[in-house]
Amino acid sequence: MPLTRRDKLITYLVVGPFAIVLAFPFYWMLQTSLKSDLDLYNVENVPFGFGDGSPTLDNYRFLFEDTQYARWLLNTVLVALAVVLITLVIAMPAGYALARLSGGWGQTLGVGIFLVYLVPPTLLFLPLSRVIAELGLQDRLASLVVVYPGFTIPFATWLMMGFFKSIPRELEDAALVDGASRLKTLVRIVLPISLPGILTVVIFTFALCVNEFVYAIAFITASDSKVVSTGIYTELIRGDVFYWGALMAATLIPAIPLALLYNTFLDRFIAGFTGGAFR
């Protein structure tokens, strides 16, 4: 149903300011990243404009040439992808089982899953450091790949559980009647329909991985194995000197593609979430 002009106006009046306020810090990061140090650290200069030496791509150049930023970006993506894979492989069957096969257990486990998130990682990283070291994974990216599923699987399972519950049983029962085994049913019938749900899990897991930094600091110190969040801290903040221009550039670069990605899949993502978040 098309909106009336009045409705459209109100919509823009409401959504517009929200978008401006939410996105302003990123505009500010962009602005700062294009400034030269001389311009940036001069209190007299108007921050919204460009002074002597600006605009400049020096900060971006510094980021990609004098630090291992590109490597950190790659590491972040690799870790996230690996974790997404592991999470899907483990959470989907578990979610299915909880939705279909375990009767009343589903609810209790659903609650239990949330409880996992209540323990702050601020201290969990110590015992985990021991585990990582015993596995010989200290200072390796694989350490993150092993640990992150610990907090992505519960949520993914819960999501998939809700999603599977919303898929009508008749579909599966029909296949069962036809003589297919349960496993076959799962793969051939349920999997294709669950694509939105899978997408949801992928996006959430990706977001959770990219945001994590306590474990990344504790487990990895080799510069070429760092992820974006921790590498920034080491190279762009030296003692008491902050390289603000480069810092802002560094923040901007991952945010934009990720936001584009999420935005593109948002509608499917929503379908996946409502597929049955909690029914």
Added chain:
Amino acid sequence: MEVVAVSRRRRRHLLEERRFLAAALIAPAVLFVGLLVGAPLILSVYLSLTDATAGSLTGDFVGFRNFTEQWSDPNFRTALRNTIVFTLLANAIIVVGAAILAHYLVRDFRGKWFLRFLILLPWAAPVALSTIGFLWIFDSLFSVVNWVLIHLSLVDEFNPPQWLGEPNKALAAITTVHAWRLLPFATVIMIAGLASIPKEVDDAAKVDGATGLRKLWYVTLPLQLPIATIAVLFGIVFTATDMAVVYILTRGGPFNSTQMLPMWAFQTGIQAGSLGQGAAIALFLLPALAVVTVLMLLFARRVEVT
């Protein structure tokens, strides 16, 4: 031949066996989470009952002293109070903001994709990095917020507000960052909730003459309640257990007035080396949060309108 066929059938039956299959499918997940979360949690509980220091995973048993000692420490009480206040305040903002935003974003209009992109940015950026962005925005000397205020002649040029240096302003700054970061996330969840309202309900409401505000109150909100509860629950969990924002913006300052429990636990247990105490502080909120979680999930289930 016969034997093979029988055993194959037997195996098939086993896989068909509901409970076996269920257990087999759930086992990896439980194992993973048990090892990576459960075991460290138990170890943390053990540590909180000892006087372990400086990363050592063992210590002398001291009973509940680490817990009882906290009450006499004003910094701990501040951290506890702040955790509750930040969480509630930020989430209030988030829920209201998300509800409003979601209401308008389900409509179709020109520029929706672009505006949505802008709105998603805070959630897409890694928290450690976007918080550094705010550190710069609130910088004691170069804050753009202050620059604007100064040039609107609203504040004194030589003594502009210190967003991270005065307790109340610092609290406001931290709450703002939390709300800013989670608003997109909550909005998306709310949109999902709105999208799941069946068309029949929508049509019925129109037939009954419920539009605008009335529709919002009598139809949309009640239907949104379950999913809104979930959104709030996530928001609470992500805010109350977050350390990154405080760590980067204020380190708990000014004079430890913006401490939150996860940050104070870190500062005590890791940076100051009193590991047993740090563990106790980190675990303090656990029972309260658990109760809140259970209650909210039960509530969500109860108010579900099928």
Added chain:
Amino acid sequence: MADTPQDVERTTRREVLRRAGVGGLLIVYGGALPKTSAAGVPKYRHKELAGTLRIIQWSHFVPAYDKWFDDIYVKRWGQANDTEVVVDHINQADIPARAAAEVAAQRGHDLFFFLSPPAAYEDQVLDHSDIVQEVTKKRGKMKNVAFKATYNPKTKKYFAFSDNYVPDPVNYRTDLWGEAGFRPTSWDNVFKAAPKLRAMGHPIGIGMSNEIDSNMALMAMMMCFGSFIQNKEQRVVLNSKGTVEALKFARELYRQGMSNEIFAWTASSNNQAMVAGRLSMAMNAISITRTAEGTNPDLAAKISLLPIPSGPNGRLGLEHVMGAYVIWKFASNKAAAKKFLVDLETKYIGAFENSKFYNFPSWPASVPNIDRRVARDPVAKPPGKYKVLAEIAEKYTLNPGWPGNTNAAIDEIFNKFLIPQMFAEVAQGKRTPEEAARVYDRSFRGIFQRWRNRGKI
């Protein structure tokens, strides 16, 4: 029989899954493959080096130091000692987290660098006495400040090896102070000049935030007023007239001559404010002047250095930071680690020069003619500006916790930023000086008692 569409579908899906699985495996496995040395490829590729030495230290604020250390010094040492040396860097603020993680893991680097004496980790490290003795044999006695900061008299153990410390001068604007008619040689002068300077738009900048500069500046100021956290016997003596005086002074100084920003500072804030031309005085190592020399040479010429202002109890200062290496009990290459430290310290000239005089050697004899070196700095404007550093290092640098040792309780107080907290509360009127002295004295006693129970004090 031709493949049904379903068969084709099944095959393709299986293919995808298989490929994805292999891909995933590769990713995980790739992440687990051994890494090349972070310091670059060893020079003699074909030659298998006998051992490995893993070092972790902070990202030095002078990037040139890290370049020299990582690319030149350790490579040279590595070749001479048939060892592959790997150097990892970490942000100064994240050092405690990683240290704790390595201890919990019982595995990590052979040499771990702290920016302040890690008294709390005493049980996790070797006794560094043999290294200290070795260097003492070659270079004479270590400086008292380094000794009292790394030695535990109760357990008779050197819990760290200090290779360097950083003197903490006052940085002030000669032009502005000239206008005000004073020099910051005494806290009294500072107090008199402060209102004038602030009225000019250039306040004094002594932080009261949860960061390292605030900790050092305030603890040093306390000592000038006769206020001490502990006495020589490691007993808490905070609640004293001196403390009340110091708190009162700081409060009045804030009210008359500083601005609110001091409560919001990070370690870089006083640098930034000074280099931007705003502050008239700051207490910081030479990172301020060195940064200014790079970005704003005209301003750098107007910033001069002096020792800490004198107070009623005299002129007592602290080190700004102290480099302290530890060797974990579980380190894999202890022998190489020890030799590395000995070699580093006995010939400290390279480190001293490449850090642009930031790192002062803990064994003064390791860098001969320090006075002449600092006086001859080529970039200094006005020339000879850094001469005073030698004097500060010689006479006005004490250890945190003086007159006692830098023990685990001092370390804890330091890491929880309790001193800046105390000062900030008084400055903002939340507590009276007397009340603050009392309350914090009690709180510190609790901390000391806990560590005493653990047998460390």
